[in-house]
Amino acid sequence: MIGRRCAFFALSILLILVLSVNVYFIRMIVETSSTSRRIYSRNLPEPKSGQDSFTSSRSNEKDLQDRSQLRSITKDISEKIKEEVRTLPSKYFKQNTSYTLVLERLLAELRIMPNVREDIWNIPNNNWPDAHQLIPPAAPELGTILEVLRRSKVVRADNAPLGTQLKLMLNLENDIKALFKPQWYSRDAIIHGPVYHGKDRHNAEVAAFYLSSLLALRRVPLTVIRKLDLVEEVRDLATPALYATMYQEGNDTCLYGVCHYCSLTDPVCGSGGVLEGALIFWLPRYLRLIKHRHPWQRTYKKNKLAAWEVDEAYCDKVMDSKTYSPQSSSRLLDLIDTAIFDFLMDNGDRHHYELAQNNFHNPAVLLIDNGKSLGNPDVDHLDILAPLYQCCIIHKTTWDRLRLFSGGSLSIALGRLAAHEAEIADVLPLITEAHLSAMDRRLLIIYAVVESCLKKKKYVSNVILDHR
Structure with a gap:
C-alpha cells in the first residue's frame, strides 16, 4: 500500500515537471515570435510616392512611436521669431516708396483695350x-483678357x-474652359479652428492672383470675380x-453639385438667381501639369x-534628395517662395x-488652388513658414x-488692385482691412526669419541665393 502511494506521488511529481517544461518552452516560442514581428515591423521599408519620399507619413523616422506626446519644434521656433520681430531694424518699418512703380505698372496692365483681337486667347x-x-513680367494685354474672361458667353x-x-x-x-468656385462666406467671415478648416473662399483666389503679380511670382492662373445667372x-x-442637383427655393436657384463633400443638405444658392464666385482660367492641356506631394505636408490628424514638425534637421534630409537639392x-527655393506666399x-x-x-x-512650382486662404486675420500660423525657417534660403x-513692400506698402498695393477688381466686377470690396493689415504684420515676420537666418549663417550668399 505504501509502495503504491510512493509510486503515485513520484508519478505526479514527474507529470508536474513535464507540464512546467512545456509551458516554459511555449512561452519562449511566443515571446521570440512576438519580438521577431516587432523587429521586422521596424525594419520594413517605408512606402514611397514617386520621387517625393519626404512626406508627413514617415512615421518610422527616429522611432517616433507616439507623436501625439511630442512637443512640436515650431512652438520653440515661434518664440525665437517673435523676439526677432521685436528687434528688427527700423528700415523694415519704413515705407519703401519704390513700391509705387510696381503698382502703377500693374494698374497700367489692367487697362481694358477698346478693340479685342479675335485670337486674344492665343496669348495666355x-x-x-x-x-x-504663367504670365510674363510685362503683359499689356492682361486687363483685356481678364475682361473677356468675365464677359465670355457660357456654352456648357x-x-x-x-x-x-x-x-x-x-x-x-x-x-x-474655366473653373468656377462659388461664394460661401461673407467677406468678413472668420474661419476658426485649424488653418485648413472651412470651405474655399472665392475672394481668396482673386486676392492670390493679384498678390502673385505684386511679388513677381506670376504662377497663379488668370482669376476674376464673375456673377453667374444660375438659370x-x-x-x-x-x-x-x-x-439633377439644382432646384428652386422661393426666388433663389440652388445647387449642391457632385463632389466628395457635396450634399443636398449643404447647397449654395444664388441671390435672386445670381451667384458670385471666382472664375479661374483652365490652363491649356499642352502644359501637362504633374502633381507632387509637398515635403512639408500636414498629417491632418489632431x-x-x-516629420518636419518634430525634426530640426528635416530640411537637411530634404536637400539630400537630388529632387530638392539647390x-x-x-524646386526647393520655389517651395520656399510658395511658403512665403501662403x-x-x-x-x-x-x-x-x-x-x-x-x-x-527646371520648371517653377505653380501656385494653384488658393481657396483656403484668408481664413483668420487675427492668427499667424507660423508653421506655414517652416520651409523658410528650417532651410534658411530664399531666392534673391x-x-x-519683399523688401519693396515694407512699412505697410503691401496692404496699400494689394488693396488698390483688389478695389480695381471689385469695381470692374461690380461687387463688394474683396478683402477686408483686417486681412490686409494681417499681411503687413506677417511680412514683418518674414523679414524677421530672414534676418535670423542671416545671423545664423553669417554670410548673405549662404541665405539669399541667385538661382534663376
Missing part, C-alpha cells in the same frame, strides 16, 4: 506660359472633375449630372505630427504642388521684391 494659351511663370456647365468641394467646370465661347448660364446649359534645381495669405492647405512638365528645364529676386 501659347505666348505667355514658360518654365518660370458641368461638375468639376476634381477636388473635394463644389466647383463648376464651365465651357466658354472660343473653346475656353440662363448654368441650369439651361447644365449636363444631366449637374442639372494627435499626429509630421544645386540641382530651383503665409501672407494664411493658406495652410498646400499638401501638393504642381509643375508644368512641357519639356521645360523674392527677397528683393
Whole structure:
C-alpha cells in the first residue's frame, strides 16, 4: 500500500515537471515570435510616392512611436521669431516708396483695350506660359483678357472633375474652359479652428492672383470675380449630372453639385438667381501639369505630427534628395517662395504642388488652388513658414521684391488692385482691412526669419541665393 502511494506521488511529481517544461518552452516560442514581428515591423521599408519620399507619413523616422506626446519644434521656433520681430531694424518699418512703380505698372496692365483681337486667347494659351511663370513680367494685354474672361458667353456647365468641394467646370465661347468656385462666406467671415478648416473662399483666389503679380511670382492662373445667372448660364446649359442637383427655393436657384463633400443638405444658392464666385482660367492641356506631394505636408490628424514638425534637421534630409537639392534645381527655393506666399495669405492647405512638365528645364512650382486662404486675420500660423525657417534660403529676386513692400506698402498695393477688381466686377470690396493689415504684420515676420537666418549663417550668399 505504501509502495503504491510512493509510486503515485513520484508519478505526479514527474507529470508536474513535464507540464512546467512545456509551458516554459511555449512561452519562449511566443515571446521570440512576438519580438521577431516587432523587429521586422521596424525594419520594413517605408512606402514611397514617386520621387517625393519626404512626406508627413514617415512615421518610422527616429522611432517616433507616439507623436501625439511630442512637443512640436515650431512652438520653440515661434518664440525665437517673435523676439526677432521685436528687434528688427527700423528700415523694415519704413515705407519703401519704390513700391509705387510696381503698382502703377500693374494698374497700367489692367487697362481694358477698346478693340479685342479675335485670337486674344492665343496669348495666355501659347505666348505667355514658360518654365518660370504663367504670365510674363510685362503683359499689356492682361486687363483685356481678364475682361473677356468675365464677359465670355457660357456654352456648357458641368461638375468639376476634381477636388473635394463644389466647383463648376464651365465651357466658354472660343473653346475656353474655366473653373468656377462659388461664394460661401461673407467677406468678413472668420474661419476658426485649424488653418485648413472651412470651405474655399472665392475672394481668396482673386486676392492670390493679384498678390502673385505684386511679388513677381506670376504662377497663379488668370482669376476674376464673375456673377453667374444660375438659370440662363448654368441650369439651361447644365449636363444631366449637374442639372439633377439644382432646384428652386422661393426666388433663389440652388445647387449642391457632385463632389466628395457635396450634399443636398449643404447647397449654395444664388441671390435672386445670381451667384458670385471666382472664375479661374483652365490652363491649356499642352502644359501637362504633374502633381507632387509637398515635403512639408500636414498629417491632418489632431494627435499626429509630421516629420518636419518634430525634426530640426528635416530640411537637411530634404536637400539630400537630388529632387530638392539647390544645386540641382530651383524646386526647393520655389517651395520656399510658395511658403512665403501662403503665409501672407494664411493658406495652410498646400499638401501638393504642381509643375508644368512641357519639356521645360527646371520648371517653377505653380501656385494653384488658393481657396483656403484668408481664413483668420487675427492668427499667424507660423508653421506655414517652416520651409523658410528650417532651410534658411530664399531666392534673391523674392527677397528683393519683399523688401519693396515694407512699412505697410503691401496692404496699400494689394488693396488698390483688389478695389480695381471689385469695381470692374461690380461687387463688394474683396478683402477686408483686417486681412490686409494681417499681411503687413506677417511680412514683418518674414523679414524677421530672414534676418535670423542671416545671423545664423553669417554670410548673405549662404541665405539669399541667385538661382534663376
